[in-house]
């Protein structure tokens with residue numbers, strides 16, 4: 104028994120050299136009650152003491168061994184539970200200060216989060232956006248009166264007037280994160296539907312809601328109305344470990360979630376970027392994201408529908424459980440739905456008329472630019488196609504010229520926002536290889552409670 108004990112002691116000693124040094128020889132089986140952490144490790148192995156001795160009590164909560172119990176980003180310090188004791192860990196050394204936290208990781212002053220979809224850098228304890236987007240992320244777009252381009256770049260229209268999953272984890276009705284869009288009849292044209300509310304729920308517990316139809320685009324986070332500015336704020340601020348980040352970007356708002364989504368919400372347009380790690384993980388109106396277009400019309404029950412410009416069964420399956428009174432509530436049961444595969448194309452114009460509308464739309468959108476940048480070929484084509492569809496239905500419905508003209512202005516603004524995004528999308532790997540210095544130590548990821 105004694106030799107086994109000594110063996111156990113020496114094993115522990117080798118593994119935990121940083122714990123107070125104590126001579127192995129002083130221990131024997133009769134000395135198990137000595138209260139130091141070195142001995143506790145031994146006791147742990149022998150199962151002599153109750154399990155709770157491994158954990159720490161901090162701020163009224165119990166934390167397991169190895170877990171971080173608190174962080175002090177301004178001092179680059181975190182406290183963690185080590186065999187029942189609270190120990191400090193200084194990132195970058197004791198003299199470092201002005202660190203920032205994101206998603207459970209502490210970043211030093213000057214360091215950027217390397218692999219998210221927007222570039223944010225820690226500057227003296229405050230996240231700062233450099234206004235750049237990561238080209239390694241995929242983009243899904245939704246714009247009035249709704250047109251979609253999936254993560255895998257398929258363009259279609261869907262004019263449902265309910266609440267749908269734009270992109271969510273897996274297929275369920277209450278997954279831990281997702282972006283939802285509620286559409287309603289556009290106030291200026293009854294024929295089509297417009298973004299009414301966008302909701303972004305994150306695993307961190309944050310729930311963001313944007314009211315697209317109220318001027319100024321009010322944003323609530325966890326039901327509290329927020330005034331966002333160009334300064335990056337963290338929500339919910341009570342949890343230093345896992346926060347979402349939010350700020351104002353031009354006339355839009357940007358939200359960085361903890362699971363790999365970044366959402367930019369504008370009045371008439373929504374942009375969602377997804378990290379490649381979400382590939383195969385997320386579904387909804389933005390399609391089954393996996394870098395392959397063919398299965399983009401995968402419905403909530405896993406059925407794959409053929410791609411078409413005017414789908415019905417696929418988008419309709421993505422209704423959520425919370426619906427406005429005008430809509431039926433989605434049910435969890437798998438329905439072999441009687442929904443038709445396709446919706447009727449709302450534009451019934453003949454070819455000559457379509458050609459006229461297209462020429463007018465091309466004229467309208469040619470020349471839209473941002474800081475000298477012009478749209479990509481694809482973005483220009485999406486903008487023209489959606490302009491044709493909208494103007495066609497407006498003409499059919501006898502919409503007044505005044506409304507049509509206002510709408511044309513908004514279509515130009517939407518394209519301009521798209522061009523801005525394209526202009527600031529860069530490869531972060533190249534950026535990091537040319538700008539970072541080897542003096543920045545590696546970021547330490549922590550084990551969190």
Ligand SMILES: *[C@@H]1O[C@H](CO)[C@@H](O)[C@H](O)[C@H]1NC(C)=O
Pocket residue numbers: 293294449450496499500
């Ligand atoms: C507008 O046009 C759409 C599609 O053509 C039609 O379904 C709708 O009833 C029309 N609405 C009005 C108010 O004319």
Ligand SMILES: *[C@@H]1O[C@H](CO)[C@@H](O)[C@H](O)[C@H]1NC(C)=O
Pocket residue numbers: 206207218219360361362363364380
């Ligand atoms: C945040 O951390 C979790 C767990 O480590 C990870 O799965 C997720 O991808 C991280 N989020 C981002 C945006 O990097």
Ligand SMILES: *[C@@H]1O[C@H](CO)[C@@H](O)[C@H](O)[C@H]1NC(C)=O
Pocket residue numbers: 266267283284285300302304423424425426
């Ligand atoms: C839409 O559905 C989602 C998911 O159920 C929900 O979180 C969100 O609050 C709903 N939107 C509105 C405006 O109620």
Ligand SMILES: *[C@@H]1O[C@H](CO)[C@@H](O)[C@H](O)[C@H]1NC(C)=O
Pocket residue numbers: 532533536
């Ligand atoms: C950047 O550097 C990393 C590591 O040194 C390398 O793996 C990667 O290929 C480089 N990327 C580019 C775009 O040069």
